[in-house]
Amino acid sequence: MATSTFSLGLSARAPILLNQFVKQPTYDDVIVVVLLLLGGLFYISHGRLWDKPDPYYYKWFERPQSSDLGLINTSANTRNIAEKLKESNKDVVVFWGSQSGTAEGFAHRLARDLMHRLRLETLAADLSDFDPHTVANIQQSQIAIFLLSTYGEGDPSDNATAFVNWLRSNPEVTLHNLRFAAFGCGNSNYKYYNAVIDQVTHSLESMGANKLLETGKADDAKGTTEEDFVDWKDTLVTAFSSQLGFSSEPQLEYIPSVRVVEDDSTDVSGIHLGEPSLSSMGKINTSSGPISSIVQLPITGVRDLVKIPTNAPSCLHMEFDLSRQPMIKYKTGDHMAIFPVNPDAEVSMLLRLLKLEARENVPIMITPIDPDDSSLRIPSPTTPRALFQHYLEVCGPVSREVVRDLAQWASTERARSFLLGIVADKATYADFVARHHLTLGRLLQHTLSVDCNADWSGLPLSFIVDNLRPMTPRYYSISSSSVTSPRRVSVTVAVESSPLPLDTQTTIPGLARSYLSSFLTFSPQPALGIPKSSPSPSIYAFIRRSAFKLPASQRTPLILIAAGTGIAPFRAFVQERARLAAATRSSSHSPAEKRNSSAGPILLFFGCRHPERNLLYQDEFFDLENDVLKGKLTIIHAFSRLEGQKKMYVQDRVEEKMEEVSRLLLEEDASLYVCGSAAMARDVSSTICQGVKLRKGFEGEDEVKKWREERKRAKKWQEDVWG
The missing domain is CATH 1.20.990.10 (NADPH-cytochrome p450 Reductase; Chain A, domain 3)
Known part of the structure; x- marks a missing residue:
């Protein structure tokens, strides 16, 4: 982090130093220019130019699964699925592609059910454990079932990416011997709802594979994922029984898949009493960015961001100390995963x-x-x-x-x-x-x-x-900047309970939110952090790299759109821009130098319920808007629960300011960032696309869709959404 800050300082002083070098170059000037070039190269490339050739670089971020936990499947010694099925004498393989663990859990449940109810020897298999082309070698007497999730913009899970790419790249392959069924996990709040399972089934059928029953789909937006899966699973068992002749035994007694045995002779030092392990998360996929080791981080500060005191906090700002973990580093825009208790x-x-x-x-x-x-x-x-x-x-x-x-x-x-x-x-x-x-x-x-x-x-x-x-970790967007706070990382946590639909007096607290809010009792003076006389509580966590990053040039205009705790990464973005602007101001002397190196404009849309209760980090943003970033930062609020006024959402404010938004996007090549719920992001996307369509004179939806996809490929339109 110190190196990055150093390079930023040099970048800000570059015009002055280069001007002096041109007037009267000396040996020292040459050295300074070389350092400038190297520092700038390091900052812009984020180290990618020299860390790629190092085959062991990933070890800085990823800890291999520990072999002493008994969680590694050592029997999987082949990457040919046909050979694996033959070796293990299996009738069915249930492939899973999962990002959050839902599809993986369903795959193992389905495998157990097929064995118990139909007496079919079934293997649940991670798609990334086998070479995609070996699917063509599965025998006609065997069956393949695909349980695949869709996330983001119609993307496959990390462990299913290679298989999906193989299907797209090899349409000439023949799969006439393959009999299959499929089930997708998705969320209709996203534009590309269950796109992955649709693509896979279409490709398989185009290659000649025989689909045994209609594709099942779960919709998390309706909260029916579990019921959707159970209904489809029962349909599949019935179809296999009636169409394929497998005998069904629906009322079998419980058959365990694990053995639990008390062992008093176990060495106490080897007992796991709460420390999490990457092994407990299954296969670690790092195609979307590496992750750090799991570490114990002291909590250095907890404060309630709600301005009006209530019986229960609605949003927390939490800070954690990285100083004792020199190998753990983060970058602005990364995620922090926290293990709840x-x-x-x-x-x-x-x-x-x-x-x-x-x-x-x-x-x-x-x-x-x-x-x-x-x-x-x-x-x-x-x-x-x-x-x-x-x-x-x-x-x-x-x-x-x-x-x-x-x-x-x-x-x-x-x-x-x-x-x-x-x-x-x-x-x-x-x-x-x-x-x-x-x-x-x-x-x-x-x-x-x-x-x-x-x-x-x-x-x-x-x-x-x-x-x-x-137990799985919960992910939070980091709300601190690695430039301004390299050894202290913060997150923003919404703490709300969900009332029961038919008993609103009873609420269900979120597990991680309740766990984190309990730390408020450790900090009598939250704004000052934990008193030195008190033992500092800690949590288990790791850092996950994210592609949600600021552009390399600070002169690039930014359009930031957030709702609720989606403001978290934008707090970090604005802090970083403010630090760069301050450095530029202090090092620039002439008006020309200031114009050439000044920060680009920032247009921030922030939606919340009420200005007196949910306007997170209000004082911080006000100070930045009226001091360091005066004339550069413009904040536009949308309040959906303000008494006496019509409900306003961020997409409504974006529509009101569409002329300025489209000008920044089309004339100044601004970078657009959206953070918050998937439903909000979908509405914002629709609003912006319609505005750009009118301004550019696009005749059809295909043209504006192409424009948006080009922006996304160029990292000029990025989203960090959930739900």
Whole structure:
């Protein structure tokens, strides 16, 4: 970070030094110019020119999966899927392409169901573990199933990219022997909803493959991803049974996929008691940018950004100290991943209901029963308390399918009837969860209210490991600039609870948000950070590189569009531009020098609910707008919950300022950045495209679409969106 700052300072002084060099060059001047050139090259290239040839450069950012955790699938010694199926004697392969873990989890659940209900030997396979062209060698007697997610602008997941590219590049390949089914995970808030599964199925059919049933699609925007998958899975099992002649056994007893065994002889020093591992995240894909090691970061400051005090904070600014981790570096625009911890109350309730309190700290070994199963994401050995506190999402929702399977473990008929009754159909279960905050522990507690004699001590830990998702990190856009704050990184966290649809007095707190907001109690003076007399709390986290970066030239105009906590990276962007502007102002002497090296204009649109409550970092932006960036930074607000006024959203403000926006884009080649919800980004995109279409005189949508795609390829239109 120091090198980058040094190069920026030199860049700002370049016009003066070069002018002196031309007037009276000396040996020292030559040295300075060489340093200027090298420093500028380093800054502009971000080190890419010389770090590419180093085959070990990735080790600065990525820690390999530890072999001592028992999580590496050592049996996968071939990249030919046909050979793998033959070696392992499998009938079906379920390929998964997953970015967040949803499609991966579905793939392993489907594999278990096909084995249990149809007696089909099934392999769940990461697409990136096998060479794409070997799919053509799968035998006609075997079946391939594709579970693929779509994210961003219709992009495949990192681990599915090579396979999708192979399909696009090899349309002449024949796949007449391939029988397949497909299911996609997507979000209709995005323009390219489930585009990847559509592209893959179209390509496979064009190559001659035989699709066995209609493609299934999940829509996260409707909150029906789980039900969409279960419906499609049941349809697939029925189709396989009726059309292909496989015998179906829908009411089999639970068959575990993992073995959980108590082991008192385990060395205490080797027990995993909460520290996360990259192994618990599965295969690490770095095609979208490398990630750092997981480290423990002290919290140096926590403050509530809400101006009007309330009982619960709605948005936090959190700062973390990197000074003890010299190998961990970040750049403006990167993401920070934080591992949450389940609350003590939820963990203790589950331990009590399972009657594990007396053995909560006894070491347990967790291993897959099938040596070809690579789905286990739990470090072992661990303990029941650590398992529930750190490694499983015990606060997550419980699916209808899990409740149905849970009924077989009910110790009384009344408890069993209660569970089967609430999952009798989708509507009944939807009504139940709309009225109750449901987690696994709370569901078990419900059965005790129905029958006080219900006893869940017989529920095996393997069932819980099989049916709850492993804990995953939560990603946040970094809100600090690596130029102004290289060893202290900050994030902006919204802290809100979601009310139940049919019981608005009951709210469901977000796990990570609740976990992070608990740190407010450690900071009596949040603005000043943690008092020296108090022990500094810490979190586990890592840094993920992002392509969401400022242009190399500070003279490039910026259009920044954000809603809510989407303001986070733009706080960092504006801070960085302000530092460069201040450096230029102090080093430039003549008016010409100031004009040639001054920062470009910044047009910032920021949408929130109310100016008195949700206008994040208001004082900081006001000071910058009226001091260092005066005349350069223009902030336009949109308030959607301001009493007595019409609801305004950022896309409405963009439309009002479309003449200025289109001028900056078309005449000054401005860089456009959007951060916030996917729905907001979609509406902003539509507004801007319509404005550009009118200004440019485009006759059809194809022309404006081509213009937008060219901007995106040139990194002149970037989005960091979610939801």
